[in-house]
Amino acid sequence: MAIDRLNDRVALITGAGSGIGRASALRMASEGAAVMCADLNVEGAQTTAAQIAEHGGRSATMELDVTSEDAVKDALAQTVAVLGGLDVIFNNAGIGGAAYTWDQTIDVNLTGVYYGTYHGAAALVERGGGAIINTASIAGLNGLVSSASTRDPNLPVEPGAGAYVAAKHGVVGITRQFAVTYGPRNVRVNAICPGYIHTPMTAGIREMDGAEEFLAGLHPMGRLGQPEEIAAAAAFLASDDASFVNGVALPVDGGYTAR
Ligand code: NAP
Helix, strand or coil: CCCCCCCCCEEEEECCCCHHHHHHHHHHHHCCCEEEEEECCHHHHHHHHHHHHHCCCEEEEEECCCCCHHHHHHHHHHHHHHHCCCCEEEECCCCCCCCCCHHHHHHHHHHHHHHHHHHHHHHHHHCCCEEEEEECCHHHCCCCCCCHHHHCCCCCCCCCCCHHHHHHHHHHHHHHHHHHHHHHHCEEEEEEEECCECCHHHHHHHHCCCHHHHHHHHCCCCCCECHHHHHHHHHHHHCHHHCCCCCCEEEECCCHHHC
């Protein structure tokens, strides 16, 4: 049976050109939403849009760098202009890994989500309400034991160490604050905290010798997640099935944070 929980809704998804964002764009479109696929990687966003079209869905694409406050404001306006509304904002774009500096990680993963939540909540209020979903992480709830320097005390600590965890804890904080501020204004704000997921972001770490087994063993379900499993949670939080869910940081992690 087809689910049509998002009929007549319009969703803006950042990072929609890959991984969790792409799976969520496909899932929300399959539930009836028109989706603005926004990404720094515009070719990736176009591929997502083409996949939505193949399944008979409606979408548009735009290039977006979430570290630009003006660009985020423009993306909100463009979504309304091109797709005729704005009901759901999924602030999902992010970067991860030892290659990034503290500033880069904070800019994309924390400041970018702040812009999308701050300006997004105001834009939804203007339209009578809606739902914001932010992608946090298990790293928004716990420290991580997966980086090379946590596994081997002889290795140097990388310059950006802690930035991902700090940014994702910040995303949970932003989510809670805006849920409190905007709950009375008919805007729900929630976060998803994925465990390790099979996406291009984790490809590098998964390819390291023994890493996939190590990471799988951190999750009580004994495996990594699939992007579609995060997309299912995002579609739920976007929908009226979550009409009384506000301010949660929802782990979708096979039990990783239950220990
Ligand atoms: P992904 O496959 O790498 O997708 C992320 C997308 O975001 C890419 O298309 C990337 O473009 C884009 N992006 C990067 N910087 C951007 C910016 N400044 N503005 C707009 N778009 C930008 O990664 P993913 O695994 O789906 O990650 C999605 C979210 O889930 C991230 O917030 C991540 O931290 C979070 N998360 C992932 C996991 C996991 O295990 N995969 C676990 C917990 C949380 P480029 O390819 O050009 O960089």
